[in-house]
Amino acid sequence: MTNNNSNLGPKELGRHVIQHAKEYSVCVGCNACEIVCSLVHEGAAGQMLRRIFLERDTINLEDHTILTCQHCQDHPCYEACPKKDQAICIEADSGIVYINEADCIGCKKCYKACPYEPKRINYDTVSKKAKKCDLCRNREAGQACIEYCQVQCLALSEADLGREN
């Protein structure tokens, strides 16, 4: 595991944001990851604007779970998009699958194709656009969620980890 915020190297397809084991650092459930995610991408904070998802452990507080896009190597979201390479694209150098909102028609096919439950793609019912983690590919400082985690419990995976079980 690494906490390196540097830009992704070429062809490291499959790298994604991970949550450290609680033996290393316990997530405090502050929602900073969700908040800064939506702020840097959308300029506002809100549940439908985030690309990272904190499942709160309401009472015991010990098992807050952070759910992220796994950047699957077979990218079913990309494959499902009727406007692939326009609305949903793959960055050539890094392999990051990202959404180009200007061309997103809000059909939710990418959302439905996401193999995880809960889904790792968000859908904004106001703008009718899908929202997906792009690993802050255009952000010089790297992934905002990792940078702003006050207890450093987020990191970028070392290499492709494949899908979660």
Added chain:
Amino acid sequence: MKRELCGYAGKILRVNLTTKEITEQPIWDYVPKYLGGRGVANKIFWDEVKPGVKALDPENKLIIMTGATTATGIPTGGRIVIAGIAPQCYPEQYAWSGMGGWFGSELKYAGYDGIVLEGALEKPGYLFIDDQTVEIRDALAAGIWGLYTYDTQIKLESIHGKDVKSIVIGPAGENLLRMAIVATANETAAGKGGFGAVMGSKLLKGICVRGTGSIKPADVNKVLELRKTMGTPGFNTNPIKESPKFFGHGQEAEVEGGLREYNTTCSHGCNQHCPRLMMDIKSTTWKQERMNQVSKCVGPFAIEWKYDCAWMPAQTYVTEKNNTAACAMMSGAAPPPDFSDPEIPILFDEHQGDEYNFWGPDYNRGMTINELCSQYGVNKWDIIVWLMTWLSMGNAEGVFDDIDFGMEIDVESEDFMKYMLDMIVYRKGYYGNLFAEGMSRAIREMGKEKFGDTIYQQRKSRRLGGKQLDIPISFEVAWGYSAHWNGRGYEGTVPLDTWLPIAVEMMTSTRDAQTNTHHKDTTDYIHAMKTDPYGSLAGPQSVIMNETKSELKEAITTCDWQLPDMFWMTAETELFEAATGAGLTQEEIETAANRIKNLFRAITIRNYDRTRQMEVDEIVPFHRYPDADGICIDEDGFNTFVSNYYRLRGWDEKTGWPTRETYEKLGLGDVANELAALGKCPQ
């Protein structure tokens, strides 16, 4: 058309529980003039709740307000305020209570800055807000009436989805205990005031909300900057800490299997993690044998209480070189002291707490009491700081020799405390009903002279080499609230120059003011107070500064453990501006705080006949007992302090009432007119 600002959701939800009428009101009716939070609550209460209404009447309004920073990502902005006539106050008065958690942000994401509840349901219910869909649901059909606070939240999640956030009451609120809390998450609550009983009187078990909208702060870059800089967060890992025992205030408690804990966060968007999460505690009420329990300042005293906690001036006073927020101290993120600071001897002059010998160490007993208070939904201050100490002291002095509570008094016994809590929360028998009315009323009913004012003979000052000092068996200070940084009693080792302004802050309030106005200043204040603590204007000036900061904390909203920052006095203005873009200057923000304070003052004058005589008489008696240095209040000196404070506030020195000029300067001419008609607005 009024300008709409960033930061706010835009609407207040109004629910008449009697008629089931649900309406919306623009927040712009109240902001930016009253900022948000408690400022808006004060204005609504002033306009809508006239004298004569009782706390548990349907006519009492329960006002739940967020601040402009809530849900924006500004650190500590997750807090909300709950206000209305508070049954815990003695006598009943308008009060408020702040609370963290995740409810406020979710409410704003649902599109509401606040909720105003009035009337009462005919049968137990709860409010379900699913974005703009608002419904009153049946609490009996949902199976939540009668449940503990944690169980209620979990049940609501099972009904409405894991992503909902709830504020709820427990059996204490349902049974109208005057010290019932409104609870959320684990150990987060609006603890003061007894607003759980107000919800109970309205047969409202809780409010459950899901919000999928968004809130846009005016200055995103500033918000991101604040997340990195405000309170100097450590950005270090948060590992589970293990220790063989619980270390209290001079005593160690054995912990079966060792103590495991880490720090956690108590509200949405906070950039600090000050509360301790005690792991794997034995559970009495929870569905599993072991559970985790958040622990803040009061809770650990249930584990052991031989000595009162020590006080370090650095907790209250700061210099530019040694200026650390309380939250950073708690989480361990604070840097080591800067020993090049010439004020080090003052800042780190530890004041050892008085010896009381209330009860010996027992981790399981203490954590069980904490758990029961949280699950029942009852204010720990009334139970741990007041009921338990009173039982301990009264028992030692023999005042209960003719009393039969149904079980032999033994506060060191877990079984006895479980018995007492069960008796009180479910109002069993005469004493259950009596203590459910809160300590201040129960003691008066039993006879205050014997059951309140009897002197406990075993208080020993470690500041004075073990000298015995008088203290009454009841830690009552004022307005129905127990001791808290008052120079004697709980957290009572602060010296005269510190408990004096704290006394005035509590005097002008309607409740314990030290959970939202933790007194703070620079060491310059200590020097200024040295020769003439009662006559120096530094005292009243410090009170006004702290009260101004306190109003802002609960209007904007921010957390008492992070602000004010004595070397960043524009913090609140910057936070408000980052959220709203309203363009208010520092002076305008401070004027708004002053407006909120004076409107609160007007409420106490109009609705509760508040006068100088009344509030001085209320605050002085507890301070006649010696502090840890053996010093009692100088009543003439205190009156000088109060006169100076009133004059600086623009309040009439004889009555304590704000003058017309003061109201009008603050844009409260209508308030002045109404009070003038009552003969309560001096020219």
